[in-house]
Amino acid sequence: MLQGLIYAVISAACFGSMAILIKFGYAAGMDGAVMMQTRFTLATVMLFFYLLVKSPRMLRISLRDLGKCAFLGLVVCWMQTSCFVYSLETIPASTAALVLYGHPMAVTLLSSRFLHMRINRVVILSLGLVMIGCCLVFYDAFLREVNGTGLAYALGAMATFSVYVILIQVLLKGIKPLTATFYVIGFAAVSFTLSGDIYAWGSMNMEQAGISLALGLFPGLLAATLQYTAIERIGSAYACIFSSVEPVITLAAAAIFLGEPVVQLQIWGAVLIILGIVVPNLHQREPVPAN
Numbered sequence: 001m002l003q004g005l006i007y008a009v010i011s012a013a014c015f016g017s018m019a020i021l022i023k024f025g026y027a028a029g030m031d032g033a034v035m036m037q038t039r040f041t042l043a044t045v046m047l048f049f050y051l052l053v054k055s056p057r058m059l060r061i062s063l064r065d066l067g068k069c070a071f072l073g074l075v076v077c078w079m080q081t082s083c084f085v086y087s088l089e090t091i092p093a094s095t096a097a098l099v100l101y102g103h104p105m106a107v108t109l110l111s112s113r114f115l116h117m118r119i120n121r122v123v124i125l126s127l128g129l130v131m132i133g134c135c136l137v138f139y140d141a142f143l144r145e146v147n148g149t150g151l152a153y154a155l156g157a158m159a160t161f162s163v164y165v166i167l168i169q170v171l172l173k174g175i176k177p178l179t180a181t182f183y184v185i186g187f188a189a190v191s192f193t194l195s196g197d198i199y200a201w202g203s204m205n206m207e208q209a210g211i212s213l214a215l216g217l218f219p220g221l222l223a224a225t226l227q228y229t230a231i232e233r234i235g236s237a238y239a240c241i242f243s244s245v246e247p248v249i250t251l252a253a254a255a256i257f258l259g260e261p262v263v264q265l266q267i268w269g270a271v272l273i274i275l276g277i278v279v280p281n282l283h284q285r286e287p288v289p290a291n
Helices: 002-027 032-054 063-090 093-100 103-114 121-137 139-143 148-171 177-195 198-203 206-234 236-257 264-282
Strands: none
Touching: 002 032, 002 063, 002 093, 002 206, 002 236, 032 063, 032 177, 032 198, 032 206, 063 093, 063 148, 063 177, 093 121, 093 148, 093 236, 103 121, 103 148, 103 236, 121 139, 121 236, 121 264, 139 264, 148 206, 148 236, 177 206, 206 236, 236 264
């Protein structure tokens, strides 16, 4: 459990940087689809050379497993990421993140229904702490008028991400995490290149290139690899609960890099989220992920 927790938390920290980097990208004049095109393409290239040097055999995959990765990358990942990125064009990052973080509840319910995960008191307590904490962290989202289109995109991101993590556990079972990550993000790179601008690579300035590299490394390569590893170790529901530390990371990063103020209510929310993550690890019995 502890090892899976560490993977999930580091993955969440990397994913938490995405909203900040996307805001920087928009400010630098970049398009949402182009940012994701560079994110997934650079992540794929970096992982390819890493596997080529460390273990070329991990690049091998059966046609059946390749088809599963293609579906996740070309369809599900593209839909989820597109919805989240486009939501940030019209609504604040805090509002989009608040809506997205309904996914631990959704994934737990889906895991109970389709993966036969047992929801005990510890899981319910953990979810309750996390959800209340997220609401406090993003309390200001309730005080704003929300653009309907942006809200619809954020809800779409939450729904597709919930399905996505369940499908990772089901479809990619038995595939090594690094192998699965390489092919899924590779196919995602193809889908965003088709929907983006293939000529954007030649027109980037140094600032845009730096943002693209950061997107490829942190919310691209590291986040996806560690997320898949966490799901393999502890299952999709617990991985989502533990990754709920992401709003805390986003809050801190927004305060440091964007100068957004942090109030006491948000600090209490961060404490509740951390408690929600710690609770399952204090439970004596090690939960076994559903097969």
